[in-house]
Amino acid sequence: MSPSSPILHITSRDNPALQRLRKLSLDGSAYRKLGSVWLEGDHLVRACLQRGHPVLQAVLTEAAAADPVLRALADAAPRQLVVPLALFKQISGLESPAQIGFEVPLDAGQDLAPEADxxxxxxxxxxxxxxxxxxxxxxxxxxxxxxxxxxxxxxxxxxxxxxxxxxxxxxxxxxxxxxxxxxxxxxxxxxxxxxxxxxxxxxxxxxxxxxxxxxxxxxxxxxxxxxxxxxxxxxxxxxxxxxxxxxxxxxxxxxxxxxxxxxx
The missing domain is CATH 3.40.1280.10 (SPOUT methyltransferase, trefoil knot domain)
Incomplete structure (x- = not known):
């Protein structure tokens, strides 16, 4: 993990990074055009890290940034965006938004394995x-x-x-x-x-x-x-x-x- 990764505090809904994440969250096929995927919630975030999948950035609420467990997950990302809960809700696809999410690169270049189950x-x-x-x-x-x-x-x-x-x-x-x-x-x-x-x-x-x-x-x-x-x-x-x-x-x-x- 990299606790020294840059931390950016964002308060504007017009921030380009948040606009990008909003597209990824609300348009189910946007990842094909944008080349990255939005993972919301600590379960998906943990699964991503456990499998060694690369991470582009973490997004967490101000409350999550104060939580040692969630903050430790975010430290695995090369960049962290900390936002108010109201802004996190705008990029969330859940009725009860999670407190943390990752943007990860899409691995779209895998070759078909002819003999695999x-x-x-x-x-x-x-x-x-x-x-x-x-x-x-x-x-x-x-x-x-x-x-x-x-x-x-x-x-x-x-x-x-x-x-x-x-x-x-x-x-x-x-x-x-x-x-x-x-x-x-x-x-x-x-x-x-x-x-x-x-x-x-x-x-x-x-x-x-x-x-x-x-x-x-x-x-x-x-x-x-x-x-x-x-x-x-x-x-x-x-x-x-x-x-x-x-x-x-x-x-x-x-x-x-x-x-x-x-x-x-």
Whole structure:
């Protein structure tokens, strides 16, 4: 940590740095144009630091600046902006604003890892579902997530909050086309209500790439045709389908369970 990092006290809402952060907070895709990401709250800040992700600057309220714990987090940044709570609220996307946030650089130059355990997101729209899947992927050892065009912005504030820090343990690549998946050298697997094989009855390939489809339309037909395996998820309660976030968590868990039980 660097306790000697410059500390700037800002009181004007027109300050250019705050205007930039306001865009990052309120426009879910602004990070693509601005090249950085806004993390709000000590949980995301800690996750960022624990994974060694670089930081551009810390922003904290006057009250947070007086808190030794939050101030220690801010000291990890090369620059600190201290603002009144009223100004922090203007850059916050939360009903009850946190006291601290980081601006971090966007790592948009990662290459696709052809043989990695992977999750493919096919046009998922709901930020909560996307964040849930990222969190499950990180927990179950799937270190790469590939998002096709039309999927909710992976680094938007809503997805970041739902991911709870999982972003910093994943290789995230977005804006892909189905054709880009041809670079993968692992089999694609999807769920289908028409599949004869049930998830718990079949040996899943490892590594593999689980394909999770649009909330209403499912996996697009052309991409489903690329899948070498489709499986069903038993639903003895009789529901027609599962939420895609729940379905992904079940599938990733089963992959992880079989991997742990496989002979070494």
């Amino acid at each position: 992977t999750v493919v997101l096919d046009r998922l729209q709901d930020a909560g579902n996307v964040g849930t899947i990222l969190r499950s992927a990180a927990a179950m050892g799937f270190r790469q997530v590939l998002a096709l065009k039309g999927t909710a912005a992976l680094w938007s504030p809503k997805v970041l909050r739902a991911g709870m820090g999982a972003h910093f343990g994943l290789r995230l690549i977005e804006g892909l086309s189905p054709e880009d998946l041809g670079r993968l050298r692992v089999p694609l697997v999807a769920t289908s209500s028409y599949a004869e094989a049930q998830l718990h009855q079949i040996a899943l390939p490892s590594p593999c790439a689980w394909v999770m489809g649009h909330e209403g339309q499912g996996v697009q037909p052309g991409l489903m045709a690329r899948c070498s395996l489709t499986v069903g998820i038993p639903q003895p309660g009789g529901e027609e389908s599962l939420n895609v976030g729940s379905a992904a968590s079940i599938c990733l868990y089963e992959s992880a369970r079989q991997r742990l039980l496989a002979p070494r």
